[in-house]
Amino acid sequence: MAKIVIKGQKELSGEINISGAKNSAVALIPAATLCKTKSTIYNVPEIRDIDYLIKIMEHLNCKVEEKDGAITIDSSKLKNKPIPEELSVQMRASYYFMGALLAKFGKVEMSFPGGCNIGARPIDIHIKGFEELGAKVEIIKNRYIIKAKKLVGKKIYFDFPSVGATINLMLAASGAEGTTILENAAMEPEIVNVASFLINMGVNVRGAGTKTIEIDGNKNVDNGVVDVFPDRIECGTYIILGALVGKNLKIKGIIKEHIGALLMKLTEIGVDYKIEGDTLTISKCNDIKPVNVKTQVFPGFPTDLQQPITTLLTQAKGTSYIEETLYENRFKNTYDLNRMNAITNILTLNKLEIRGPRQLKGTKVIATDLRGGASLFIAGLIASGTTEIENCEVILRGYSYIVEKLTKVGADIKYIE
Numbered sequence: 549m550a551k552i553v554i555k556g557q558k559e560l561s562g563e564i565n566i567s568g569a570k571n572s573a574v575a576l577i578p579a580a581t582l583c584k585t586k587s588t589i590y591n592v593p594e595i596r597d598i599d600y601l602i603k604i605m606e607h608l609n610c611k612v613e614e615k616d617g618a619i620t621i622d623s624s625k626l627k628n629k630p631i632p633e634e635l636s637v638q639m640r641a642s643y644y645f646m647g648a649l650l651a652k653f654g655k656v657e658m659s660f661p662g663g664c665n666i667g668a669r670p671i672d673i674h675i676k677g678f679e680e681l682g683a684k685v686e687i688i689k690n691r692y693i694i695k696a697k698k699l700v701g702k703k704i705y706f707d708f709p710s711v712g713a714t715i716n717l718m719l720a721a722s723g724a725e726g727t728t729i730l731e732n733a734a735m736e737p738e739i740v741n742v743a744s745f746l747i748n749m750g751v752n753v754r755g756a757g758t759k760t761i762e763i764d765g766n767k768n769v770d771n772g773v774v775d776v777f778p779d780r781i782e783c784g785t786y787i788i789l790g791a792l793v794g795k796n797l798k799i800k801g802i803i804k805e806h807i808g809a810l811l812m813k814l815t816e817i818g819v820d821y822k823i824e825g826d827t828l829t830i831s832k833c834n835d836i837k838p839v840n841v842k843t844q845v846f847p848g849f850p851t852d853l854q855q856p857i858t859t860l861l862t863q864a865k866g867t868s869y870i871e872e873t874l875y876e877n878r879f880k881n882t883y884d885l886n887r888m889n890a891i892t893n894i895l896t897l898n899k900l901e902i903r904g905p906r907q908l909k910g911t912k913v914i915a916t917d918l919r920g921g922a923s924l925f926i927a928g929l930i931a932s933g934t935t936e937i938e939n940c941e942v943i944l945r946g947y948s949y950i951v952e953k954l955t956k957v958g959a960d961i962k963y964i965e
């Protein structure tokens with residue numbers, strides 16, 4: 549089994565370039581099936597989830613070419629085929645084929661999507677939305693069969709501003725007759741990224757990035773071109789790392805509005821940083837203060853940075869508390885953090901106490917999920933001795949060239965097959 553091996557406590561300096569956002573790219577690729585012929589997506593991250601999505605695109609008879617971080621998709625021979633379980637379970641984002649293929653063909657068949665095991669993660673809001681547009685949804689064992697003679701635009705109110713449901717309904721609504729209005733929509737930057745792709749290919753979308761999004765259906769779309777936004781979670785992970793072991797570490801490719809909640813929290817913690825243009829420079833903070841963190845939907849503190857910031861707070865002088873409001877099982881990383889000499893206590897299902905400061909010590913650990921894995925590689929980089937992270941494939945699902953990027957700035961980190 550592959551593992552990441554880290555010898556900790558090296559100072560990191562130099563520049564880390566942020567890759568394209570995983571959570572945008574995984575929606576933009578299925579969205580490309582809406583185009584009649586070609587579309588191009590630039591700045592695509594090189595991560596495992598993208599490899600699997602390309603396999604699904606090829607299974608659907610699309611031609612995909614990859615060159616210099618851009619992928620060109622030819623969907624002129626697109627065929628609507630059931631998506632096999634071995635592909636759809638590889639990641640959660642496979643559910644975006646539901647919205648896209650429903651818009652294109654009025655029918656889609658696929659298995660329940662996969663993704664990190666961090667809670668129940670139902671997709672009832674997506675399904676309810678498809679039904680409101682006129683689709684019939686049949687669930688046989690774990691297969692979804694979604695059909696619509698025609699989709700008709702409507703006002704849809706989301707009970708919760710789900711990122712996935714907002715994007716999926718934008719995709720489905722692009723194939724509906726008339727206008728769809730999504731109320732209480734998610735406002736994450738990934739939504740804006742997908743909307744800009746839809747607009748570029750010819751769908752009228754208004755209000756993306758606000759709570760109300762309007763989509764005028766249009767099936768006659770083509771030649772979509774889009775740049776994937778920089779990955780705000782990758783960016784936040786490396787900023788957190790910089791606060792622990794950076795020496796004028798430069799994180800290049802930031803959009804500060806996308807990481808506002810993290811930056812505010814870092815200021816409260818006592819971390820100093822400087823932003824010039826798209827580059828943030830950060831050095832080790834020697835006086836880390838304890839804080840309370842509550843995860844929320846955008847623009848609140850992102851749940852995907854909750855596990856990375858937990859590692860930072862193991863170094864704070866005092867006790868910090870984290871409240872996880874999005875997922876009910878997102879503290880699994882703390883088992884191994886404690887084995888590395890941290891003191892964290894799960895107080896209730898969604899409340900964590902972290903007592904610092906603790907000198908972490910390298911040992912063998914297991915990455916249970918993508919961002920939990922991130923909290924462990926940060927821990928390994930600040931720990932004394934050697935940390936071996938097993939099941940590290942989950943980390944490669946979200947961090948493009950992680951070993952190469954960290955080695956370039958001075959980390960002692962290896963990937964061993």
Ligand code: UD1
Binds near residue numbers: 667673675711
């Ligand atoms: C996306 C991100 C993920 C991030 C999350 C929240 C992708 C591929 N993944 O996940 O990294 O952690 O946003 O920022 O973009 N929910 C329901 N029913 C639904 C949909 C969601 O109950 O139909 C619940 C979920 O179980 C979860 C919460 O709503 O508790 C948030 O989910 P959602 O915003 O949909 O996240 P994802 O799109 O799955």
